[in-house]
Amino acid sequence: MPIRIILAGATGWVGRALVPALAAAPDLELVAGVARSHAGKDLGIALGDAPSGVPVFASVEEALAVPADVLIDYTKPGVVKANALAALKAGLGVVIGTSGLGAADYAELDAVARQHEAGLLAAGNFSITATLLKRFALEAAKYVVDVEIIDYASAGKLDAPSGTGRELAEALAEVRQPATSRPVADVVGVPATRGGAFGEGAREVRVHALRLPSFVLGVETIFAAPDERLTIRHDAGASAAPYVAGTLLAARKVKGWIGVRRGLDTLLD
Ligand SMILES: NC(=O)C1=CN([C@@H]2O[C@H](COP(=O)(O)OP(=O)(O)OC[C@H]3O[C@@H](n4cnc5c(N)ncnc54)[C@H](O)[C@@H]3O)[C@@H](O)[C@H]2O)C=CC1
Numbered sequence: 372m373p374i375r376i377i378l379a380g381a382t383g384w385v386g387r388a389l390v391p392a393l394a395a396a397p398d399l400e401l402v403a404g405v406a407r408s409h410a411g412k413d414l415g416i417a418l419g420d421a422p423s424g425v426p427v428f429a430s431v432e433e434a435l436a437v438p439a440d441v442l443i444d445y446t447k448p449g450v451v452k453a454n455a456l457a458a459l460k461a462g463l464g465v466v467i468g469t470s471g472l473g474a475a476d477y478a479e480l481d482a483v484a485r486q487h488e489a490g491l492l493a494a495g496n497f498s499i500t501a502t503l504l505k506r507f508a509l510e511a512a513k514y515v516v517d518v519e520i521i522d523y524a525s526a527g528k529l530d531a532p533s534g535t536g537r538e539l540a541e542a543l544a545e546v547r548q549p550a551t552s553r554p555v556a557d558v559v560g561v562p563a564t565r566g567g568a569f570g571e572g573a574r575e576v577r578v579h580a581l582r583l584p585s586f587v588l589g590v591e592t593i594f595a596a597p598d599e600r601l602t603i604r605h606d607a608g609a610s611a612a613p614y615v616a617g618t619l620l621a622a623r624k625v626k627g628w629i630g631v632r633r634g635l636d637t638l639l640d
């Protein structure tokens with residue numbers, strides 16, 4: 372029997388790239404979409420295609436009336452947590468692509484997921500190359516003490532840092548060695564220019580978020596030692612294609628554990 376999927380954000384940039392991929396996957400079945408502006412319509416028609424038989428609801432709460440196994444969420448930072456909580460409480464597995472949540476949110480979601488014996492996979496970036504950046508950066512942090520992150524995105528992006536940059540910073544803060552840079556409390560001038568911090572004390576990781584026209588999403592991880600530097604950088608292109616395969620992989624796997632996992636890297640060998 373196929374895994375039944377509710378897709379929140381079904382008419383968005385990523386959502387509309389997932390719809391045909393779900394339709395082409397024999398082991399997955401899209402049973403409902405969520406998109407406030409198209410509620411009550413057939414999803415195929417909402418996307419300008421032939422009727423698909425998939426209903427569109429205004430909220431995840433309403434869509435949960437349709438029997439389903441997994442919620443995929445690509446909506447907005449302000450709504451994703453409530454969507455995930457509703458789905459976990461209904462016993463669904465949850466796949467989160469939406470950015471904006473951090474370690475404290477995921478700790479809360481983990482408690483609810485365990486209470487309801489459900490799994491959740493959140494990835495700041497479902498593309499394979501961005502996932503490799505995280506893997507390589509975590510490896511580099513074993514050998515190089517100092518690291519900071521630059522997070523580039525479009526002028527209109529709601530959240531800062533990006534989901535990609537935040538997941539990377541939080542993961543690096545878990546494994547990095549204490550920085551050699553001057554503590555921010557000792558900085559003369561405008562300390563905020565040293566960026567936002569994830570983690571504690573000298574092990575915190577500083578993220579510098581740029582929001583400018585022409586960028587989609589880029590994350591630059593800069594490791595430095597005396598007289599040398601290593602830069603590991605990922606740049607997203609203009610289409611949502613790179614996120615599709617990773618999202619579907621997560622939807623296939625997420626019923627296989629209880630609690631929260633963060634990062635597509637947790638599903639790779
Ligand atoms: N993890 C990853 O690999 C990626 C994550 N993202 C993140 O995914 C999120 C969505 O990105 P896009 O598709 O570009 O956004 P978008 O703005 O194109 O689409 C958002 C969708 O959410 C729906 N929506 C908005 N508010 C809603 C609500 N209250 N209830 C239900 N649906 C609602 C909209 O109708 C729309 O269909 C962003 O946070 C973005 O940063 C984007 C690309 C890749």
Ligand SMILES: O=C(O)C1=N[C@H](C(=O)O)C[C@H](O)C1
Pocket residue numbers: 470495496528532533534535536587588607
């Ligand atoms: O908002 C976007 O566009 C993107 N957001 C994701 C993030 O917040 O990391 C990543 C994706 O490449 C594009």
